[in-house]
Amino acid sequence: MMTREPIRVANFSGYFGDRRTAVDEAMAGDPFDVLVGDYLAEITLASLSAAYQRDPRRGYVDYFVDQVRPHLAAIADRGIKIVTNAGGFHPAGLAAALRDEISAAGVELRVAHVEGDNILADLPRLQQDGHRFDNLDGGAPLREWVATPFAANAYLGGWGVAAALSAGADVVVCGRVTDASLTVGPAAWWHGWNADDWDALAGAVVAGHIIECGPHAVGGNFSGFLDVPHRTVPGFPIAEIAADGGCVITKHRRDGGAVTRDTVTAQIMYEIQGPVYLNPDVTVRLDDLRVSDAGPDRVAVFGAGGAPPPPTTKVAIFGPIGFTVVNTVFVTSPHVEEKIALIRDQLMVDLSDEVTLDLTPIGTAAEDPESQWAATVALRVMATAATADALAGADLARRLGSLYLQGIPGYFHDGAAGLHSSPRPRVDYWPGLLPMTALHHRAVLDDGQTISVAAPTATSVLAQPVHPEPKEAPLPDRVTRAPLGVVTHARSGDKGGNSNVGIWTRDPRVWLWLKGFLTSDELRRLIPEAKDLDVDRHEFPELQAVHFVIRGLLGTGGSSNTRVDQVGKAIGEYLRSRQVLIPDDLLDADPDDEPTHQEQR
Incomplete structure (x- = not known):
C-alpha cells in the first residue's frame, strides 16, 4: 500500500474557556487536514456535569457551535474534518445542534458522534458484576467513597473517531475520549493503521499530547516566555504526523509565539506519570523520545515506543461533598502572622462545628516596603461545610465585615469586589479503573447507523521503570x-x-x-x-x-x-x-x- 503524506492536524482549543477566536485564526492560517478541539479537563468535567444535572438537554460546550458557524461553507469547500470532545456529557445533543446549523447554512457536511463513555446509569450493575472501580491513587473500591456519584465517564480511545471518519463523517463529536485520542483517531484513519501498529499509534499519542493544550506548544505557559516573540497572542499548534508515527510540530506562520525544542519538551513533560504513558489504544514508552530542530518553528519528535494497552481504562467519577464560600481580605505588616492568628480566632467565635475554615496567606511583606502594597499580604479565607444551610448560617461575609472596628490594625478588603456568603458546591473526583471489555464504545452516524468498537484483543501491564536515586556528589569549590x-x-x-x-x-x-x-x-x-x-x-x-x-x-x-x-x-x-x-x-x-x-x- 502506498504511504500517504503526513496528516496535518491543527488544534484550536486546549480547554473549556480557551480563546474563542481560535477557529477564525486557524481558518485564516496555513493549510491543514483536520481541526481538533479539546475542551475537557477533569475539573471541566466537574463543572459541565453540574450543568447537565440542571438540564439533561445540555451538558455540551455551547460556544463551540458559535465558533464553527461562520466557517461551515469553507470547511465543506476545503474538505476539512473536525474532531472535538465538546460533546461533554451529551455528544448526541451537540451533534444534533450542529446538523441544524449545517442545514441552515445549506452546506453538505455529515456529523457523527462517539458515545459509550457515560456509564453513570450502569454503575450499580457494573458494581454488582464485580467491578470495584479501585481508586488509582489510594486503591480503595468505589463503595467506600463518601460521595454519591452524579457523573461517571470512561476514557475512550481513538478508534471510534477513526471509524466515524472512515464511514464518511466530516465532523466527529466526542464525549470523554482521552485528549490524545482526538489526534490518534484521525491519524489512524488517514494512514490506515491496524490496531496493533503499536509504534505508530504511540507516536500519534505523543503528537496528540503535545498539541492538545493549544498554545502550550507555541510558547504559552512557558518558563522561557521572555524569549518568545509576539507572545501577547501565541498561535495554535499543528502536528504533521507521518505514517510511522513520527511528527513535526509547527504553527501557523502568520500567528505569534514560537515552536522550539523547549516549548515542545515543556508539553511532553506536562501531566505525565513517568516514562510509561497509558492510553486505551496503546501503552507509550517515552524513554527514548527525542526532539530536534527541523526548521524555523518546526520541531521533529520521534523515538516513541509502543506496546499493547492496559486491559483497563480510567473512569472519571464525580460526586458532591458539600459547599464552600471563599473571600479575600488583606493584612499589612508588621506582625503579619499574629494578625492572621487573630483573624482566625475572631472568625471562629460561635462558629458551628459543621463549618471548617482554611486561611491561606498569599505572598510575603517586604522587609522595608517601598509602597503600601509591598507591605501587604492577601489572606484567602475559605469556609467549607457538608450543607449549604450550615454555610449560610455561618454568613462568612458578615463575619469578615464585622472585623473592621474590633480586629487587627489596617484590616481591609477589596471594596470593588465585595464580600460573599453564597455557597458554591464542592465536587470530589474519583479516578477509578474499569476493564475496557465492560464498555460499549461506538460511533453513531448521521443516519442512525451504529459502529461498535471492540475492546483491544492484546493488552499488557507495564509498570513505571525504577530509576535509582543518584548518590550525593560533592560540590565543586566555586x-x-x-x-x-x-x-x-x-x-x-x-x-x-x-x-x-x-x-x-x-x-x-x-x-x-x-x-x-x-x-x-x-x-x-x-x-x-x-x-x-x-x-x-x-x-x-x-x-x-x-x-x-x-x-x-x-x-x-x-x-x-x-x-x-x-x-x-x-x-x-x-x-x-x-x-x-x-x-x-x-x-x-x-x-x-x-x-x-x-x-x-
Missing part, C-alpha cells in the same frame, strides 16, 4: 547561590490528586549536574508541602529532564482541594524560583547549545 530557573526550564500540572513537575535543560553540562543534584529528598526540601508525601522520580536522558510525581499534593483532585493553586500549575515556577548552590562554570550555560547524543548520555 559555587553561587542562584535560582534554579537560571539554568533550567520547568512545567507542572495535575493528575487527579497528584502534581507532576518536569525540570530540564538543553545544556549537557547542566544536565550532568541536574540529574545528580535533584533527588527526591532535595525536591522535598525545595517544596516544603511535599516533605511528608510520596514522590516518584524518573529521568529522561534524551530530553535531559528529571520528572517527579508528588502524590497527594492536590488532595483528591482539583475540583475539591482547598489549595489556591488548585491544579498545581505554578509548582514548576515555584521550584525554579528556589535558590540553590549552582557550580559557577554552569552559570554561563548557553541554552542554545545542541547536545550530541553521547553528551546526553
Whole structure:
C-alpha cells in the first residue's frame, strides 16, 4: 500500500474557556487536514456535569457551535474534518445542534458522534458484576467513597473517531475520549493503521499530547516566555504526523509565539506519570523520545515506543461533598502572622462545628516596603461545610465585615469586589479503573447507523521503570547561590490528586549536574508541602529532564482541594524560583547549545 503524506492536524482549543477566536485564526492560517478541539479537563468535567444535572438537554460546550458557524461553507469547500470532545456529557445533543446549523447554512457536511463513555446509569450493575472501580491513587473500591456519584465517564480511545471518519463523517463529536485520542483517531484513519501498529499509534499519542493544550506548544505557559516573540497572542499548534508515527510540530506562520525544542519538551513533560504513558489504544514508552530542530518553528519528535494497552481504562467519577464560600481580605505588616492568628480566632467565635475554615496567606511583606502594597499580604479565607444551610448560617461575609472596628490594625478588603456568603458546591473526583471489555464504545452516524468498537484483543501491564536515586556528589569549590530557573526550564500540572513537575535543560553540562543534584529528598526540601508525601522520580536522558510525581499534593483532585493553586500549575515556577548552590562554570550555560547524543548520555 502506498504511504500517504503526513496528516496535518491543527488544534484550536486546549480547554473549556480557551480563546474563542481560535477557529477564525486557524481558518485564516496555513493549510491543514483536520481541526481538533479539546475542551475537557477533569475539573471541566466537574463543572459541565453540574450543568447537565440542571438540564439533561445540555451538558455540551455551547460556544463551540458559535465558533464553527461562520466557517461551515469553507470547511465543506476545503474538505476539512473536525474532531472535538465538546460533546461533554451529551455528544448526541451537540451533534444534533450542529446538523441544524449545517442545514441552515445549506452546506453538505455529515456529523457523527462517539458515545459509550457515560456509564453513570450502569454503575450499580457494573458494581454488582464485580467491578470495584479501585481508586488509582489510594486503591480503595468505589463503595467506600463518601460521595454519591452524579457523573461517571470512561476514557475512550481513538478508534471510534477513526471509524466515524472512515464511514464518511466530516465532523466527529466526542464525549470523554482521552485528549490524545482526538489526534490518534484521525491519524489512524488517514494512514490506515491496524490496531496493533503499536509504534505508530504511540507516536500519534505523543503528537496528540503535545498539541492538545493549544498554545502550550507555541510558547504559552512557558518558563522561557521572555524569549518568545509576539507572545501577547501565541498561535495554535499543528502536528504533521507521518505514517510511522513520527511528527513535526509547527504553527501557523502568520500567528505569534514560537515552536522550539523547549516549548515542545515543556508539553511532553506536562501531566505525565513517568516514562510509561497509558492510553486505551496503546501503552507509550517515552524513554527514548527525542526532539530536534527541523526548521524555523518546526520541531521533529520521534523515538516513541509502543506496546499493547492496559486491559483497563480510567473512569472519571464525580460526586458532591458539600459547599464552600471563599473571600479575600488583606493584612499589612508588621506582625503579619499574629494578625492572621487573630483573624482566625475572631472568625471562629460561635462558629458551628459543621463549618471548617482554611486561611491561606498569599505572598510575603517586604522587609522595608517601598509602597503600601509591598507591605501587604492577601489572606484567602475559605469556609467549607457538608450543607449549604450550615454555610449560610455561618454568613462568612458578615463575619469578615464585622472585623473592621474590633480586629487587627489596617484590616481591609477589596471594596470593588465585595464580600460573599453564597455557597458554591464542592465536587470530589474519583479516578477509578474499569476493564475496557465492560464498555460499549461506538460511533453513531448521521443516519442512525451504529459502529461498535471492540475492546483491544492484546493488552499488557507495564509498570513505571525504577530509576535509582543518584548518590550525593560533592560540590565543586566555586559555587553561587542562584535560582534554579537560571539554568533550567520547568512545567507542572495535575493528575487527579497528584502534581507532576518536569525540570530540564538543553545544556549537557547542566544536565550532568541536574540529574545528580535533584533527588527526591532535595525536591522535598525545595517544596516544603511535599516533605511528608510520596514522590516518584524518573529521568529522561534524551530530553535531559528529571520528572517527579508528588502524590497527594492536590488532595483528591482539583475540583475539591482547598489549595489556591488548585491544579498545581505554578509548582514548576515555584521550584525554579528556589535558590540553590549552582557550580559557577554552569552559570554561563548557553541554552542554545545542541547536545550530541553521547553528551546526553
